[in-house]
Every structure is written in C-alpha cells, then in structure tokens.
Amino acid sequence: MIEPRPGDAFQPGDLLNNTYRIEAILGRGGTSDVYRARSEISGRQVALKVLKSEFSGNDDYLVLLTREEEIRDIRHDAVVRYSENHRTQDGLVYLLMDFIDGPGLDKKLKEGPMAAEDLLVICRRVAEGLQAAHSRNIVHRDLSPDNIILRGGDPAQAVIIDFGIAKDTNPGAETIVGNEFAGKYAYAAPEQLAGKTDTRTDIYSLGALLLANYRGAAPNIGRNPMEVLQKKAEPLDTADLPDPLRTLIARMTAPNPDDRFQSAAEVLAYLAAPPASTEPLAGQVDLSDATVIIPRSSVTPKPPAAGPEVTIPPGPPTTVPPAAPASATPESTASGSNAPETTAPELIVARAQTAPTPAAPQKSRGGLVAAALVGLVLIGGAGGYATGLFDSILRPAYPLAEPYTLVIDKPAEGPASATGNVPSEAVKTALDARMAAVSGNSSLTLASGAIAPSWGDDLQSLLGALDGLDSFSLALNGNQATISGATTDKALKEKLQSQFAAGLPGALTGHAEIRLTQTFLSAALVTPVLTQYADCGPLVLADSPATGFGPQTPIVVTGTLASAEGRAALSDALRAVAGERPVTLDTDILNPSLCLIENFLPKAPASGIKIAFANGDQNNAPNPDGAFLVGQNPVIDVLLPADMTGGYLSVSVLDVSGNVFHLLPNIGRQDNAVAHLRAGQTGEVSVRVAYPIAEAQQSGALAFTVDDSTLGKSKILVIHSEGPLFDQMRPTSESATGYAEALRLQEQDAKARITSLDSRILTTAKP
Known part of the structure; x- marks a missing residue:
C-alpha cells in the first residue's frame, strides 16, 4: 500500500461531494494521482483519477480527461469502465471509474519472471479488450505493465486501464497532444517516436510488456535518445522463449508495422491455433551456416591478379568482414535467391567460408613487368590518396552501425x-x-x-x-x-x-x-476556425491583441459547445494555426436544448452581477462549483453590484430537459425592478431567487430539489434591461423553443433594451 503524503490532494477519510469517502492512494503519476474510495450511499468501491492541482485549470489536460471519460462507451470486461468527471469545491477535477482489485503487471514484473502459460492467457484477454477498443477506432497508445491489472490476481481476468492519451483514429481526428510522441519509451512501438500510431502500435506494446514479464525485467532501451532510436529499430530478442510464445511476441513486435500481426483479431486467431512449427519471421535472416551481412561496396570487388605476393601492414580493427572471393556465389537477398548485382547501399548476404590458397606464382619475365606495374600503381595511388580520390574505396574501416x-x-x-x-x-x-x-x-x-x-x-x-x-x-x-x-x-x-x-x-x-508560422498571428486567421466549430452559440476570442497574437501570446476562447468531441476538435484545429502559442478553451459544454437557446440569446456584455450557489439541505453551506446530487436542494442568489441601482432583472433556469423555469419575475413574484429588489440597501446586494425547502414552505417562494429525471447541465441566465423584458408575464415554466421565440420578438422592443447578460452553469448528477 502506498503511504499518503501531506501534499496529496486527498487524505484517507476525506469525503468528496458528500458521497465518496477516500480510503487509500493507489498510485502517483506525472499529471494525476489515483485513489480508492467508497460510495457512502451504495457502498460500492470506486477508483478516482484526480488531476494534480497545477493541471486542473489547464484546458489541455481537462480535454484529455474528458476524452478519457468518453471511452466509457467501450463495453468489455477487459476494459475498465468509466463513469464521469466531477469537480470538488476546491476546483480539483477527478474522473470516476471502476475499482479493479488485484495486482498490476508492474507489480508482477518486480516479483520476477512469469510463466509462459499465464502470459498467453493474459495476451488473449488483453487482445480481446483491444479488439473492442479498436472496433471503435480507439488506440490506447500507452500499454505498459502498470496499465494492466489482474482482477483477483487471475490472468484470465486481466483489465486494461488508463486511456488518458488514447487517440481517436476516425478520419480527421487527432490526439490532444497532436502528433508528438505519447507513451512510455520502453514499451512504445518504433513508429511512435515519430508520432505515428495505429492499432498495430498497441499490438507492439502488448508484445513488449509480455516479453518483459516473461523475463522479469524491464527492457533496456538505452541511456540517451540516440541509443533509443538505435534499439527501437532492432527486433526484440526472443531467442530464449518457448514456442508458441516466442513466435507470438516476435510477430507482435516486429520493428516494421507491416511485418506484425495487423490486428488484435489476428493475434487471437494465432492464439486459437498456433502453428506446429514456425518459419523465420518477415524481416529476419536465417543466420545458421555462419551467414554474415556486409555493406555493398561502391566498387564491385574483383579477383586478385596473379603476381608477387604483397604484404599489407595491419590497419585499424574493423567489425566489417572481408568481401567474399570471386569463387563464392553472392546472394543478393536475405532469402538467398540469386539476382543481378545492385548498387549501394543495398546489403549483400554472403556465406562465410575459407578462401582457397592461391597457387604460388611462377618466376618469369612477366613477373618483372608485373612488378613494374605494381610500382606504378603505388606511385599513382599515393597521389590519389593525398587528393582524396579514393576515399570511397580506401576510407578507414570504422565500426559498423546498425541502424545508421x-x-x-x-x-x-x-x-x-x-x-x-x-x-x-x-x-x-x-x-x-x-x-x-x-x-x-x-x-x-x-x-x-x-x-x-x-x-x-x-x-x-x-x-x-x-x-x-x-x-x-x-x-x-x-x-x-x-x-x-x-x-x-x-x-x-x-x-x-x-x-x-x-x-x-x-x-x-x-x-x-x-x-x-507567423510572428504575429492575426485574429482574422483564428476567427474562421471559431466559426467553423461553433455548434452552440458564438465562440469569442478573449482579449485579442490589435496587432495579433505574438509568439508566446495565449489564445483564449470563450463560449459554449455542444459536446466534448466538438471541444476536442476545436482544440486540435486551433493548435494547427496557433503554432507554439498556448491555447485555452474557457468554454462550457451544453445539451441540445441549451444550445438552442444560445442561438437566440441577446448580444449583450457581461456585467458585475455574480451568481452564487448553496446547499439548502445543509444549512445553506456554500457550493462553489455548482454541482448538486440527487436529493439535494440548490439555493441560488444573484449578487447585484453597487453601481446597479435601476432597470429590471430577469432570472431563468434553462433546464437540461428542454424546459425554462422563470425564477424572477414569475406569477408568484412579479416585481423585478432593481430599485424594489434593493429595498433601500446600498452597495452589493444579494437577491435570492431559489430558496431552501424549509423557508419556501413558510413563504411560498420558489424552491426545488434535484431528482433523477433531469440530470446534467442547466444554465442560470440573468438579464438586466432598462425596461421590463417582456410585455406580458411569462409562465413559471415553458419550453425552450417558446422562450427562444419570445426572445427573438423581444429584440424588436426598443423600450426593453438589454444592458447586460450574465450566466452560470449548474450541474446535477447521481451520487
């Protein structure tokens, strides 16, 4: 068990949102920590993935967490089930998911090697989970031993967790971290280092982690980026593994994606009926019979001419073997087939053999001619060497680098x-x-x-x-x-x-x-992106500089969107034009009914009006995040700024179900003049528009509790106008379409000129 620290976001015993009692911390990561908790209502154990405080306000990580939440649509026992995101009163954001009780493969890795039989069972189970994810075009991209848990310690109950950097591979979709590398180097596929991922990436990572757990040791990937690149281009060493595990892992982890199993279905098919014998894998060379691989020279080697024996002084050692003599038949491919010679840089595969001893030269007058020719060649060669003429032939024999x-x-x-x-x-x-x-x-x-x-x-x-x-x-x-x-x-x-x-x-x-890229990015280049992705009212550039956005000037967008997918797509599109500039989306995600209203809301600036929430069933305890659970009693106060002394105030709730509730004015409370609401008070004045149940029962004021029929996001809308907003009193409750039409007609009434519009989201959810 991991010991809690004073700096942890939560401590054992803490109660979140009056529902989840923290029991223990399960793990710490770079951007988030995971806790075990228990619902005080149902008694069910859950896991909470909590963004660290420094990332809770960072839109990039919030979108990542939202995208992870969306993976809840994958329904398979081998994939962890997600629920939804929540925010605490202190602003911390956490994701609710199933708690899987059992050891992770990272713990098993530390304990030592695992049996091949168990790893084959794990492979089948995880491949089934990947098949379910891949069928929805979701690639995990971070499979590693710590992201697979054995429920109850049973290999047949392996569960994949942590889809935090998963990528949607549907056409046009991008991961929130763009095309940059995401994942752990030790288990990442070679193509991930270049930002390329598809379903075969997960297959490689699964094979690599199975190999690590068989050996009981994490892969050695090198000490620097150069070594990582070199090692990733090499096949993993599976020589000591028993079949069918050896062939399975080798085919899952081929450096070239085209040489791997192409899908999780192919992995499962192999596991269902592994071949009795295995052939050399694609891209591998049979190195029996002392096969050696050497770079082809730029000059075709010729057999030595008959003549006096010349002794060459020893040069620097080299790992490159000598070219085969002319009597040997070169093989032009790794498979051993004969083909015409090709030029560099292809490889020659030659059989190592003992070269025949040349016959002793006979003494004759021809020998004198040969000696003279040798002398001329040596003299000419000295000049050529000095001028670099023969560098491509006589360059020093440096050690062989594979890959280069x-x-x-x-x-x-x-x-x-x-x-x-x-x-x-x-x-x-x-x-x-x-x-x-x-x-x-x-x-x-x-x-x-x-x-x-x-x-x-x-x-x-x-x-x-x-x-x-x-x-x-x-x-x-x-x-x-x-x-x-x-x-x-x-x-x-x-x-x-x-x-x-x-x-x-x-x-x-x-x-x-x-x-x-541009030194200064004009707002005119950003605005079309906002227009393209605005699906729930207008999106606005906040604090857009007149000269454009500088190299490090943040691009901040405010407004509302209809879905998490739309928000992720907007984020990706903005980053495509923003370059290195930080992008922040200060946006709310609304349901279709709220989006309908957004398109009809008057165009008016925000004012100093504030909207405050409290729990009426808890002695009016403040609720800063505006999140309420079923059975709770939301209390809503509107805080008028000191300089707002005239005009009229209209307050409505745009419900997730498509209804609008008018809190002020309504049939039971028709006077909404600011002067009367102030009742002679100066400075900031609080106007209550939704009351505690106990108080409403005595006064007849509006009050409500949260039930499970209308869960989600509602919007509190506060409009300040110079005159009454509507000529006639609106019903206390009406449809969103009816209210939208009334707002459209209101624009024609100059007497009710709207001076400001303020809003805030209220969220309701099950415990």
Missing part, C-alpha cells in the same frame, strides 16, 4: 544539436562547425553502415536547403530521412515544398513537412 542514424535539431529557441553516426572525418568536421556557428552541440560517432557513397554530400545539400527555416528537425535512418520544419516566410515554404516534392538530395529518400 543521425538526428539534427534546430529549435526556434535553445541550442541546436547533432547526434549520431557520420561516415568520415570530413562530414564530422563540417557538422561540428555548423553546430558551433549557432552555439549548438554535437555528439557524432564515426561509423560504417548501409548508406550511399554520396550520403555525406547529400546531407550537406539537405542542410543547406533547411538553413533558412526558423526551426527544423531532421532524423536520418540510413538513407531514409524524416524532416519537419517551420518558417514565417511563405515563399520559402512553397519553394521547399516544391523542391522536396521532386525528391530529397542525391540518394536520400523520405518525407518532409514544412509549416508556415
């Missing part, structure tokens, strides 16, 4: 960096100088590898093209390049896009994405 990787980053702010492999001192010197010129740093290793002879020159040409960008990131794996960059120069963006569309320099291949 290089990462160069030039951020908009902070030092540039270059880390990885280079083929020569000349390329290393050029990159070191480039980094030094921009006060960057480099960590480069001389290495041989499967790269084109022109790789160094091609790299310099590519960097020359990227130099004008404000920021860029270049990742090379062999001859394959991935480039992302940003510029404020539209002409440069179009030039590079056109240039890279025709191909990268030389032998390099790959993908380049160049974004156009």
Whole structure:
C-alpha cells in the first residue's frame, strides 16, 4: 500500500461531494494521482483519477480527461469502465471509474519472471479488450505493465486501464497532444517516436510488456535518445522463449508495422491455433551456416591478379568482414535467391567460408613487368590518396552501425544539436562547425553502415536547403530521412515544398513537412476556425491583441459547445494555426436544448452581477462549483453590484430537459425592478431567487430539489434591461423553443433594451 503524503490532494477519510469517502492512494503519476474510495450511499468501491492541482485549470489536460471519460462507451470486461468527471469545491477535477482489485503487471514484473502459460492467457484477454477498443477506432497508445491489472490476481481476468492519451483514429481526428510522441519509451512501438500510431502500435506494446514479464525485467532501451532510436529499430530478442510464445511476441513486435500481426483479431486467431512449427519471421535472416551481412561496396570487388605476393601492414580493427572471393556465389537477398548485382547501399548476404590458397606464382619475365606495374600503381595511388580520390574505396574501416542514424535539431529557441553516426572525418568536421556557428552541440560517432557513397554530400545539400527555416528537425535512418520544419516566410515554404516534392538530395529518400508560422498571428486567421466549430452559440476570442497574437501570446476562447468531441476538435484545429502559442478553451459544454437557446440569446456584455450557489439541505453551506446530487436542494442568489441601482432583472433556469423555469419575475413574484429588489440597501446586494425547502414552505417562494429525471447541465441566465423584458408575464415554466421565440420578438422592443447578460452553469448528477 502506498503511504499518503501531506501534499496529496486527498487524505484517507476525506469525503468528496458528500458521497465518496477516500480510503487509500493507489498510485502517483506525472499529471494525476489515483485513489480508492467508497460510495457512502451504495457502498460500492470506486477508483478516482484526480488531476494534480497545477493541471486542473489547464484546458489541455481537462480535454484529455474528458476524452478519457468518453471511452466509457467501450463495453468489455477487459476494459475498465468509466463513469464521469466531477469537480470538488476546491476546483480539483477527478474522473470516476471502476475499482479493479488485484495486482498490476508492474507489480508482477518486480516479483520476477512469469510463466509462459499465464502470459498467453493474459495476451488473449488483453487482445480481446483491444479488439473492442479498436472496433471503435480507439488506440490506447500507452500499454505498459502498470496499465494492466489482474482482477483477483487471475490472468484470465486481466483489465486494461488508463486511456488518458488514447487517440481517436476516425478520419480527421487527432490526439490532444497532436502528433508528438505519447507513451512510455520502453514499451512504445518504433513508429511512435515519430508520432505515428495505429492499432498495430498497441499490438507492439502488448508484445513488449509480455516479453518483459516473461523475463522479469524491464527492457533496456538505452541511456540517451540516440541509443533509443538505435534499439527501437532492432527486433526484440526472443531467442530464449518457448514456442508458441516466442513466435507470438516476435510477430507482435516486429520493428516494421507491416511485418506484425495487423490486428488484435489476428493475434487471437494465432492464439486459437498456433502453428506446429514456425518459419523465420518477415524481416529476419536465417543466420545458421555462419551467414554474415556486409555493406555493398561502391566498387564491385574483383579477383586478385596473379603476381608477387604483397604484404599489407595491419590497419585499424574493423567489425566489417572481408568481401567474399570471386569463387563464392553472392546472394543478393536475405532469402538467398540469386539476382543481378545492385548498387549501394543495398546489403549483400554472403556465406562465410575459407578462401582457397592461391597457387604460388611462377618466376618469369612477366613477373618483372608485373612488378613494374605494381610500382606504378603505388606511385599513382599515393597521389590519389593525398587528393582524396579514393576515399570511397580506401576510407578507414570504422565500426559498423546498425541502424545508421543521425538526428539534427534546430529549435526556434535553445541550442541546436547533432547526434549520431557520420561516415568520415570530413562530414564530422563540417557538422561540428555548423553546430558551433549557432552555439549548438554535437555528439557524432564515426561509423560504417548501409548508406550511399554520396550520403555525406547529400546531407550537406539537405542542410543547406533547411538553413533558412526558423526551426527544423531532421532524423536520418540510413538513407531514409524524416524532416519537419517551420518558417514565417511563405515563399520559402512553397519553394521547399516544391523542391522536396521532386525528391530529397542525391540518394536520400523520405518525407518532409514544412509549416508556415507567423510572428504575429492575426485574429482574422483564428476567427474562421471559431466559426467553423461553433455548434452552440458564438465562440469569442478573449482579449485579442490589435496587432495579433505574438509568439508566446495565449489564445483564449470563450463560449459554449455542444459536446466534448466538438471541444476536442476545436482544440486540435486551433493548435494547427496557433503554432507554439498556448491555447485555452474557457468554454462550457451544453445539451441540445441549451444550445438552442444560445442561438437566440441577446448580444449583450457581461456585467458585475455574480451568481452564487448553496446547499439548502445543509444549512445553506456554500457550493462553489455548482454541482448538486440527487436529493439535494440548490439555493441560488444573484449578487447585484453597487453601481446597479435601476432597470429590471430577469432570472431563468434553462433546464437540461428542454424546459425554462422563470425564477424572477414569475406569477408568484412579479416585481423585478432593481430599485424594489434593493429595498433601500446600498452597495452589493444579494437577491435570492431559489430558496431552501424549509423557508419556501413558510413563504411560498420558489424552491426545488434535484431528482433523477433531469440530470446534467442547466444554465442560470440573468438579464438586466432598462425596461421590463417582456410585455406580458411569462409562465413559471415553458419550453425552450417558446422562450427562444419570445426572445427573438423581444429584440424588436426598443423600450426593453438589454444592458447586460450574465450566466452560470449548474450541474446535477447521481451520487
């Protein structure tokens, strides 16, 4: 059991929203903590995922939590069930979910290796849960031992938890963290490091965590980003595993997604009927018979000419084996099929064998000619070596790097960096100088590898093209390049896009994405996005600078939206145009009835009017977050600012069910003149519009309790006008459509000019 700390959001014994009694803390994370609690009403144990206080006001993390809540639609015993989000009186936001009683696979990992039979059972169970999630286009993206719990310790009752960074893969949908890497490095698929995810990503992670639990040790992924890139490109070592677990994990964790099982259904099919014998997996080479892999030289090797034996002084050691003699038959592919020779940087797979001993040369006059020719070659070679003519043939034999990787980053702010492999001192010197010129740093290793002879020159040409960008990131794996960059120069963006569309320099291949950013982002470029996603009344840019949004100026949007999905889509769309600028959505999510009213509400500014809530069934205890449970008695007060002394006040509740309740004026309380409401009082004055039940029974004032027929979000609407808002008294209760029509007609009455409109959300829910 994890011991509580004084700084924890909750302590054992705390009561949340008069319902959930905290029993223990289950885990601590970077952005949230998880607690076990028990409902005081039903006695059911639940788990509460609580955003840490520093993130509770951050819209990015609130949207993440909302998106996790939406995954409650997945119905499968292998996937944790979610309920809904709540906010405490102190402003902390938590997500309610089922409590799964049992050890996590992270705990089992610490205890030591697990049996292959148990892991096969876990694999089947988790694959079934993934199949249910993937069928709704939801990818977990963070499968790791701590996100799988064995209910009651039973492998057959494994449950997937924590969909906090899950991604909706429906067309056009994006994760809230954009295309950046999300997930744990140790269990992440190689493509996740480049921000690419699909259902095969989860399959890789499941295979990696099964391997870790079989060995009882977490994967070794390296000590720095360079080592991570190298290790992720290599197949996981499954040689010591028994079949069918060995083949299962190897096929789940192939570095290339196309070589893996393509779906959870394929994993389940394999588990249902594993083959009796297994063949070498796609992308793997049979290394029996001493097969070795060497980079193809740019010059086709020729058999040695007959002549006097020449002794070559020993050079630096190399891990690259010598080329096979002419008598050996080269194999052009890993499968051993014969094919015509191709040029670098393809690989030759050659059988290692003992080269035949050449026959002793016969002495003759031809030997003198041969000796003379050797001398001429040595003299010419000295000149060629000095001028670098033979660098591609005679370059030093550096250690072999597989994969051959290089990462160069030039951020908009902070030092540039270059880390990885280079083929020569000349390329290393050029990159070191480039980094030094921009006060960057480099960590480069001389290495041989499967790269084109022109790789160094091609790299310099590519960097020359990227130099004008404000920021860029270049990742090379062999001859394959991935480039992302940003510029404020539209002409440069179009030039590079056109240039890279025709191909990268030389032998390099790959993908380049160049974004156009602006030093000052005009509000005119943001407003169309708000118009496009406004589905519940207008969305407004708050405090929009006249000169536009600077590089670090936050973009704040206020208004209402119809769904969490719409809010997530708006957030993604804004980030696409905002660049590095922070985006905050100060928006409420309303039901369809409230959204209908939003489209007819008068266009008026907010005033200094405040709306306060209290619990009438708890001696009018303040309720700052406006959240009430079934059976509770909401009390509503409207606080008039000191300078509001005239005009008329209209207060209504727009109910989740599509009804409107008029709290002021109504049949039982028709006088809504501000002067009369003040009753001679000065300064800020509190006007009660919804009363405690006990007080209402004596005075006949309006009061209500929460029942389970109209749960959700309601909106308290306070309108201040110069004259009475309507010519005739509205009924105490009416439909939203009727009220909307009355508001539309009201706009034609100049006498009732509206001076301000204030509102606040009241939320009702089951315990």
